[in-house]
Amino acid sequence: xxxxxxxxxxxxxxxxxxxxxxxxxxxxxxxxxxxxxxxxxxxxxxxxxxxxxxxxxxxxxxxxxxxxxxxxxxxxxxxxxxxxxxxxxxxxxxxxxxxxxxxxxxxxxxxxxxxxxxxxxxxxxxxxxxxxxxxxxxxxxxxxxxxxxxxxxxxxxxxxxxxxxxxxxxxxxxxxxxxxxxxxxxxxxxxxxxxxxxxxxxxxxxxxxxxxxxxxxxxxxxxxxxxxxxxxxxxxxxxxxxxxxxxxxxx
Ligand code: UDP
Numbered sequence: 245x246x247x248x249x250x251x252x253x254x255x256x257x258x259x260x261x262x263x264x265x266x267x268x269x270x271x272x273x274x275x276x277x278x279x280x281x282x283x284x285x286x287x288x289x290x291x292x293x294x295x296x297x298x299x300x301x302x303x304x305x306x307x308x309x310x311x312x313x314x315x316x317x318x319x320x321x322x323x324x325x326x327x328x329x330x331x332x333x334x335x336x337x338x339x340x341x342x343x344x345x346x347x348x349x350x351x352x353x354x355x356x357x358x359x360x361x362x363x364x365x366x367x368x369x370x371x372x373x374x375x376x377x378x379x380x381x382x383x384x385x386x387x388x389x390x391x392x393x394x395x396x397x398x399x400x401x402x403x404x405x406x407x408x409x410x411x412x413x414x415x416x417x418x419x420x421x422x423x424x425x426x427x428x429x430x431x432x433x434x435x436x437x438x439x440x441x442x443x444x445x446x447x448x449x450x451x452x453x454x455x456x457x458x459x460x461x462x463x464x465x466x467x468x469x470x471x472x473x474x475x476x477x478x479x480x481x482x483x484x485x486x487x488x489x490x491x492x493x494x495x
Contacts, residue, residue: 245324248313248322249282249313250290251297252290252300252301253301253303254306254307254313257307260300266305270305271340271433271434273431273433275282276426276433277421277434278303278304278423278436279436280422280423280436280437282313283308284312285310285415286415287488288479289472296419299423300419302423308325308327308328309330311460311462314326316484320476320488320489331440333334333436335441336406337410338410341371341408345371346407346408347373347405348406349400349409350376350378350410351376351410351421352412352413352418353442353443354448355379356445356446357448358412359378360445360447361443361445364446365445372404374406376400376401377393377400378399381393383417384420386417386419398425398428402429405429406432406434407434409422409434409435409436409439410442411437412441412443417441418439419437422436430463453465463480
């Protein structure tokens with residue numbers, strides 16, 4: 245099943261087994277598949293930016309991230325939908341790569357952050373992790389600010405020949421980076437935007453404790469740690485649900 249918010253399709257998966265079956269299909273396929281996890285901020289941007297909405301619509305799998313999104317689905321469609329934080333899907337994919345003996349590339353994150361995140365995963369037997377493009381500055385359109393960094397990054401990915409690329413550039417840069425590079429790497433079967441996942445794995449940004457996550461209060465935790473995010477959080481928790489519940493473009 246799938247639903248639409250501001251014209252962006254959101255797929256529904258209920259179980260990790262379903263996630264495994266879809267992503268294994270991607271890895272066994274013969275092209276690069278894109279996974280995005282739209283949250284309220286991403287969907288609000290898509291509402292006023294048609295080109296970005298097109299980028300999101302190009303996803304092979306788009307799963308809802310953020311309590312606001314699943315709340316809107318419940319209020320509008322009357323059913324409960326599972327939320328899939330990008331960092332959890334990313335961790336699932338890294339473990340799947342280890343089982344299959346595949347290589348994963350990390351793109352984005354501050355240099356020491358991406359390296360520390362990679363070092364944590366490298367202890368998994370069977371897994372190879374390469375860090376490509378750590379510390380690279382990417383513009384809003386998804387291109388690297390400095391051409392030589394772009395070449396370094398793409399060369400590093402090509403020579404490592406990964407099956408999976410985790411792109412931690414934050415939205416909207418990561419989705420645009422993925423779209424720009426969708427056909428650039430013959431070995432890659434899955435590219436996914438993972439936001440601040442490297443920061444969490446490196447320990448430089450703490451994920452909300454389980455109780456906050458269960459209650460859908462991850463945003464409150466984030467606010468306590470990073471008060472400058474207040475305007476973004478108000479948009480996500482107040483403006484987004486109101487606009488999305490009463491939106492008529494999806495009918
Ligand atoms: N980032 C990057 N290059 C850029 C912009 C951001 O590598 O040009 C990285 C940043 O270091 C962080 C990640 O993107 O690790 C996510 O940034 P942000 O916190 O804005 O994303 P969110 O978690 O809110 O999606």
